[in-house]
Amino acid sequence: MTDIAETQILDALASVIDSASGIDIVGAGMVSGLRVEGGHVTFSIEVDPAQGAALETMRQAAESAVRQVKGVDKVTAVLTAERKPAAPAPHAHAHPHPPQSNPMPRQPIGRHANNRKIELPEIKAIVAVASGKGGVGKSTTAVNLALAMAKDGKRIGLLDADIYGPSLPRMMGIKTKPTQSEDGKINPIEAWGIKCVSMGMLVAEETPVIWRGPMATGALEQLMTDVAWGELDALVIDLPPGTGDIHLTLVQRVSLTGAVIVSTPQDIALLDARKGLNMFKKVEVPVFGIVENMSYFIAPDTGKRYDIFGHGGAEREAERLGVPFLGGVPLDMTIRETSDDGRPIVATDPQGVYAQTYGAIAEKVWQAIKIAQATPKAAQ
Numbered sequence: 001m002t003d004i005a006e007t008q009i010l011d012a013l014a015s016v017i018d019s020a021s022g023i024d025i026v027g028a029g030m031v032s033g034l035r036v037e038g039g040h041v042t043f044s045i046e047v048d049p050a051q052g053a054a055l056e057t058m059r060q061a062a063e064s065a066v067r068q069v070k071g072v073d074k075v076t077a078v079l080t081a082e083r084k085p086a087a088p089a090p091h092a093h094a095h096p097h098p099p100q101s102n103p104m105p106r107q108p109i110g111r112h113a114n115n116r117k118i119e120l121p122e123i124k125a126i127v128a129v130a131s132g133k134g135g136v137g138k139s140t141t142a143v144n145l146a147l148a149m150a151k152d153g154k155r156i157g158l159l160d161a162d163i164y165g166p167s168l169p170r171m172m173g174i175k176t177k178p179t180q181s182e183d184g185k186i187n188p189i190e191a192w193g194i195k196c197v198s199m200g201m202l203v204a205e206e207t208p209v210i211w212r213g214p215m216a217t218g219a220l221e222q223l224m225t226d227v228a229w230g231e232l233d234a235l236v237i238d239l240p241p242g243t244g245d246i247h248l249t250l251v252q253r254v255s256l257t258g259a260v261i262v263s264t265p266q267d268i269a270l271l272d273a274r275k276g277l278n279m280f281k282k283v284e285v286p287v288f289g290i291v292e293n294m295s296y297f298i299a300p301d302t303g304k305r306y307d308i309f310g311h312g313g314a315e316r317e318a319e320r321l322g323v324p325f326l327g328g329v330p331l332d333m334t335i336r337e338t339s340d341d342g343r344p345i346v347a348t349d350p351q352g353v354y355a356q357t358y359g360a361i362a363e364k365v366w367q368a369i370k371i372a373q374a375t376p377k378a379a380q
């Protein structure tokens with residue numbers, strides 16, 4: 001029996017969930033070195049040895065899932081713990097089940113087989129803006145951060161990867177659709193001095209966009225490769241909230257320079273329980289820091305500041321999580337009105353207090369970009 005398709009094996013393995021991330025082991029890119037020889041299937045699962053005993057349960061679950069595939073008579077799953085071949089710390093060798101002498105390729109495989117990095121040589125830095133959940137002001141922050149980064153002639157692109165609820169056209173006041181360049185690429189739309197692309201521009205606004213995982217990641221890949229960005233000093237990517245297929249595709253296929261996490265004060269204490277922070281850390285994408293949005297309230301009539309959730313909590317929490325605190329943005333009616341009305345505050349009131357607030361955050365992001373670019377990946 002030799003005609004077992006790899007996709008059948010991957011389908012079976014996709015039913016096995018990594019308890020640490022809550023994501024299936026194929027989607028999480030943990031499966032590598034899949035080999036089918038006759039009815040004997042071998043593969044490795046890349047794991048974090050810190051998970052301990054749960055790993056053996058997962059390994060056995062993976063083996064028995066594959067054993068159900070027709071034609072399979074023997075399954076060997078091994079756990080591997082090496083991310084990088086270069087000099088790992090001594091304890092990183094502690095494989096609960098060390099790979100046998102046969103060195104398996106470590107490149108994780110997924111349904112889309114192609115996991116090579118997308119080359120974007122014209123883009124000097126890529127910054128992802130993420131949040132644990134929706135409605136915390138991630139898009140508002142991404143838009144105003146991108147605008148604040150576009151100072152001193154810096155060329156900035158803004159990609160709305162939130163294909164489930166694209167908000168960039170609304171926030172940037174973009175009503176036109178992008179045109180195609182001669183070589184068939186999408187020309188980004190220039191608004192308020194930065195280049196913008198969003199799924200929202202490619203589909204009609206009223207069309208409900210229902211994406212299945214592979215469609216969504218395919219659309220993102222297309223957006224990453226088929227846009228004529230030209231030379232950019234930085235591309236800011238507004239991610240969908242939480243973690244999912246889009247995030248995985250992005251961290252696997254695109255060389256992110258770093259990530260900015262947006263949170264409200266109420267949710268900041270929950271951040272480490274959420275997966276976002278860990279996801280970036282796991283794949284060695286530096287987390288540039290946390291922006292606390294709706295951090296405090298300034299009464300429009302008196303100008304008095306109210307620290308509704310107390311003062312300094314976010315800084316303390318960021319410190320506890322070991323990530324920098326990039327700054328707090330108040331809950332303010334003008335921020336809401338301008339961002340919902342397509343007139344982002346950094347662009348329309350560049351001398352105002354909020355342009356300064358976002359400007360200070362942008363400054364820290366530029367510094368973090370510089371450090372990340374000067375630091376070799378393995379040392380981060």
Ligand code: ADP
Pocket residue numbers: 131133134135136137138139140141167293294329330331332333335336337339340
């Ligand atoms: P997300 O991208 O996290 O879903 P949005 O950026 O779309 O969040 O913001 C959700 C709503 O909150 C929008 O109406 C937006 O205008 C508003 N908003 C975001 N940040 C602020 C703020 N600092 N002050 C007032 N309103 C805000």
